[in-house]
Amino acid sequence: MLQYIEEARQGDRQAFERIVRHYAAMANAVAYEKLHDFQLAEDAVQEAFTEAFLHLNKLRSIEAFPGWFKAIVVRQCFRIIRRKQHLAIPYDEVAESAESPICVSDIVEKREAQQLVHDSIAQLTPNMRIAVQLFYFQGYSLQEISGFLGASVPVLKKRLFDARRKLKVALPVTDFISVFNHLYEGGKDVLHIVNGDSVAQKLRNGIVQGDVLVWREVYPHGPVTLNSTSLDNRFDRAQYLEQTLGVPQKEYIQNVDMQEKALADSARYDEIILWFEHDLFDQTMLCFLLHWFSEHPLPSTKLSLLCIGEYPGIELFRGLGQLSEAQMETLSGTWKTIGAAELDLGRLFWQAYTSQDPGRLQQLLREDTSALPFAHDAFQMHLSRFPSTYNGLGIVEQTTLEMIHAGINSPQTLFQQIGNKLHRLGMGDLEYWHILKEMSQDPYPLLQISGMKPLPTYNDSSISLQDRVVALTKHGRDIMDGKEDWAEKKGIDAWYGGVHLQGQLPRWRWDCSMQTIREMGTKA
Numbered sequence: 001m002l003q004y005i006e007e008a009r010q011g012d013r014q015a016f017e018r019i020v021r022h023y024a025a026m027a028n029a030v031a032y033e034k035l036h037d038f039q040l041a042e043d044a045v046q047e048a049f050t051e052a053f054l055h056l057n058k059l060r061s062i063e064a065f066p067g068w069f070k071a072i073v074v075r076q077c078f079r080i081i082r083r084k085q086h087l088a089i090p091y092d093e094v095a096e097s098a099e100s101p102i103c104v105s106d107i108v109e110k111r112e113a114q115q116l117v118h119d120s121i122a123q124l125t126p127n128m129r130i131a132v133q134l135f136y137f138q139g140y141s142l143q144e145i146s147g148f149l150g151a152s153v154p155v156l157k158k159r160l161f162d163a164r165r166k167l168k169v170a171l172p173v174t175d176f177i178s179v180f181n182h183l184y185e186g187g188k189d190v191l192h193i194v195n196g197d198s199v200a201q202k203l204r205n206g207i208v209q210g211d212v213l214v215w216r217e218v219y220p221h222g223p224v225t226l227n228s229t230s231l232d233n234r235f236d237r238a239q240y241l242e243q244t245l246g247v248p249q250k251e252y253i254q255n256v257d258m259q260e261k262a263l264a265d266s267a268r269y270d271e272i273i274l275w276f277e278h279d280l281f282d283q284t285m286l287c288f289l290l291h292w293f294s295e296h297p298l299p300s301t302k303l304s305l306l307c308i309g310e311y312p313g314i315e316l317f318r319g320l321g322q323l324s325e326a327q328m329e330t331l332s333g334t335w336k337t338i339g340a341a342e343l344d345l346g347r348l349f350w351q352a353y354t355s356q357d358p359g360r361l362q363q364l365l366r367e368d369t370s371a372l373p374f375a376h377d378a379f380q381m382h383l384s385r386f387p388s389t390y391n392g393l394g395i396v397e398q399t400t401l402e403m404i405h406a407g408i409n410s411p412q413t414l415f416q417q418i419g420n421k422l423h424r425l426g427m428g429d430l431e432y433w434h435i436l437k438e439m440s441q442d443p444y445p446l447l448q449i450s451g452m453k454p455l456p457t458y459n460d461s462s463i464s465l466q467d468r469v470v471a472l473t474k475h476g477r478d479i480m481d482g483k484e485d486w487a488e489k490k491g492i493d494a495w496y497g498g499v500h501l502q503g504q505l506p507r508w509r510w511d512c513s514m515q516t517i518r519e520m521g522t523k524a
Contacts, residue, residue, distance in 0.1 A: 002062050002063065003015075004016075004018045004019050004022075005019060005056075005059075005062040005065050006062050008053070008056055009056045009057060009059060009062065016053050016056075019065075020049055022459065023066070023069060024045065025216075025251045025254060025255050027045040027048060027049075027069070027070075027073050028041050028042065028045050028258065029254040029255070029257075029258060030070060030073050030074065030077075031044045031045050031048075031073055031076075031077050032258055032261070034074065034077035034078075034081070035077055035080060035081065038211060038213055038258070038262055039211045039212070040080055041077075043080065044073060044076040044077045044079075044080055045073060045076075047076045047079075048069065048072045048073040048075075048076045051072050051076070052068075052069050052072055120167055121163075121167070123166075124163055124166060124167075127151075127159055128159050128160075128162060128163040128166070129163075131156055131159040131160055131163065132160065132163050132167075189210065189269060189270040189271065190208070190209060190210030190211070190269060190270065190271050190272075190273065191210060191211045191212075191213060191262075191266060191269045191271070191272045191273070192208055192210055192211065192212045192213070192272075192273045192275060193213050193215055193272065193273070193274050193275065193289065194212060194213070194214055194215070194275040194276075194320070195214070195215060195275070195276060195277070195281070195282050195285060195319075195320075196214065196319075196320070196321055197214055198321045199214075199275065199320045199321055199328075200212045200213075200214045202323075202325045202328050203275075203328065205325055207325060207328050207329050207332055208273075208332050210269075210273075211269075213259075213262050215259065215285050215289070216255050216259070217259075217284075217285055217288075218241070218245075218281070218428065218431065219281075219284035219285060219288060219353075219497075220280050220281060220284055220382065220385075220425070220426075220427070220431070220497075221241070221244070221245070221431050221434075221495075222237050222240040222241055222244065222495050223236050223237055223240055223495045223498075223500065224237070224284075224353070224354050224495075224497055224498055225354050225498060226350070226351060226354045226355075226498075234253060234256055235249075235253070237252070238252045238253050240495070244434050245430045245431070245434060245457060245458050246430070246457030246458035246459050246460065247458045248458075248459070263292060263296070266298065266301065267298045267300065267301055269301055270300075270301065270302065271301065271302040271303075271304060272293075272298075272301055272302070272303050272304070273304045273305070273306065273335050274286060274289060274303070274304070274305045274306070274307070274335075274338070275306050275307075275320065276305070276306075276307045277307065277308065277309065277319045277320060277374075277426065278307070278308065278309030278317075278374035278377070278378065278424065279318075279319070279374075279378055279381075279423060279424050279425060279426025280378040280379070280381055280382050280424060280425050280426055281425065281426030281427065281428070282307075282319075282378075282426055283349075283372075283374060283375050283378035283379065284350075284353060284378075286305075286307065286346065286372070286375075287346045287347075287349040287350040287353065287372075287375065288350055289346070290338070290342060290343050290345075290346020290347060290349075290350070291346055291347040291349075291350035291351070293338075293343060294343040294344065294346065294347040295347070302337065303337070303338035303343075304335040304336065304337055304338060305335055305336055305337075305338050305342065306331060306334060306335035306336075307372075307373075307374060308320075308331070309373075309374050311323060311327065316420060316423065317423075318419065318420075318423055318426075319426065341371040342371050342372060344371075345369060345371045345372050345375070346372060348364055349361075349364065349369075349372070349375055349379065352364045352379075353379065353382070353497045353498065354497060354498035355497075355498050355499075356498050356499055356500070357499075358383060358386070358496070358497070358499050358508050358517045359517065359519070361379055361382070361383065361497070362383065362516060362517050364379075365379060365380060365383075377424055378424055380515070381395070381422070381424040381425055382496070382497065383510060383516075383517050384510055384512075384515075385425075385496055385510075386496055386499075386501075386506075386508055386509060386510040386517060387486070387487040387492060387501070387506050387509055387510065388509060388510045388511070388512050389509045389510065389511050389512070389518060389520075390482050390512055391479050391480070391481075391482045391483075391484065391485055391486060392479070392485040392486035392487030392488060392489070392492075392506075393479065393480075393486055393487075394510065395422065395510075396418065396422065396425070396427070396432075396435055397435065397439060397446070397486075398480070399418060399421060399422060400414060400418060400435070400436070400439065400447075401446060401447070401472065401476055401479070401480040402480065403417055403418070404447060404470055404471065404472050404476075405472060405477070405480065409469050409470050409471060410465070410468065410469070410470070411433075411436060411449065411455070411465045411468050411470055412465050412466075414432075414436075414470065415429055415432045415433075418432060419432075429456070430456070430457065430458060433455040433456055433457070434455075436449065436455060436470070437454075437455050439476075443490060444475045444486065444489050444490045445473050445475060445476070446472070446473060446475055446476035446479060446480075446486065447470055447471060447472055447473060447476050448470070448471050448472075448473055449468055449469070449470050450467075450468055450469045450470075450471075451467060451468050451469075475489075487504070487505075487506050488504050488505060489504075491503055491504045492504075492506050496508075505520065506520065507519060507520055508520065
């Protein structure tokens with residue numbers, strides 16, 4: 001990371017983008033602790049990154065970047081705190097309260113009334129004008145203004161009261177009131193929960209109104225339990241994700257804490273809209289959230305769902321991230337209400353997925369799952385990841401060997417082709433690099449990867465794969481052809497939802513010919 005900081009200091013924007021990806025979660029955690037509002041925290045972090053990039057040349061030592069950047073984040077938070085966002089308090093009461101000053105500059109600009117407001121304020125007396133500017137536009141408290149101007153708080157209250165009365169006369173009443181009453185227009189009333197930062201950014205660019213929360217999890221990888229936010233599972237997952245994908249434990253736990261707080265605070269929204277896709281990666285997140293909402297009913301909040309598996313004009317739809325902002329905009333408002341059927345089925349899928357018995361999921365897939373139209377194929381694909389009765393390989397490992405045998409020897413091309421063929425998995429690159437690594441390790445490696453550098457992980461995603469070549473080993477060819485069983489030969493220690501398979505004779509196997517899970521004998 002120090003290398004990227006140095007390169008960014010020289011003006012390399014791509015290096016700075018890697019810094020952003022590395023520090024974003026930590027920065028959001030710090031900002032949220034200060035602001036207790038996810039949207040405001042993200043705003044503060046975005047401004048902090050911009051400020052950091054513009055002033056990187058002032059950083060004396062690249063080793064000092066984390067503390068230096070944290071100070072910038074905190075400073076941005078304090079700027080937001082000073083604005084004291086208006087929380088739907090009637091305008092007539094605002095000037096009487098020193099606790100809730102209003103920042104209206106952003107909303108005035110949005111309503112194209114800025115010039116009219118400023119022209120009207122310009123007609124006030126100097127004392128009134130500076131009080132209005134500092135209190136309403138800059139967000140300083142009455143106490144802060146009092147100390148700065150040398151005027152008592154009661155005097156300032158009187159100036160603001162008189163200024164408000166004059167402005168009501170000077171401005172159209174409807175416009176003036178809307179400036180204050182719609183400060184959070186569409187923001188506090190609606191929450192959009194999505195699966196990725198690129199989708200979130202497009203939504204924030206004016207496609208929808210409301211807060212946007214990115215749900216950052218990878219439930220198809222590592223241990224999951226029915227209550228995946230429990231302390232025990234949280235630390236188990238954190239440790240596993242760090243060991244396999246390189247995700248720092250502290251960063252993961254901070255993110256889980258933030259997501260928990262977001263759900264705990266979700267009752268304040270009039271509507272929550274879930275944006276998800278057809279693949280296993282998204283369907284596990286969707287079912288977790290439906291399970292959570294089924295266990296924590298929100299009587300005054302409407303739940304809605306937008307879930308798609310295709311889009312006109314896109315031959316192979318992989319996800320919402322493929323869509324342009326214009327294409328995303330066509331989806332706005334097409335979501336459907338989540339009712340009891342969706343909540344119940346989501347709860348059942350999450351219970352089955354996190355169970356130690358995959359037979360529960362297999363049984364559920366035999367029932368009517370039409371309330372969640374993409375869940376059946378996604379979770380069927382999940383079962384195909386189990387070691388097969390044919391050779392002990394799951395569908396990802398088997399397909400990988402077949403593609404290498406067909407002449408594909410680039411890790412990057414393998415990932416792209418696997419992603420296309422097994423698109424219902426929605427598998428990320430870090431997950432796949434972990435699988436390739438496992439397949440190449442002793443004893444009994446299935447493949448060999450040229451080059452000395454390790455495969456990329458979370459904190460080393462910039463490692464180049466261009467000069468890497470993947471080739472089958474003799475074990476790989478024999479096992480691909482079913483001459484040997486990899487699980488029996490090498491043993492296994494892997495998680496499949498709530499199922500932990502260990503040893504040379506895994507209890508559960510995927511029968512490819514029957515498209516079903518079979519319970520096998522265990523080693524004595």
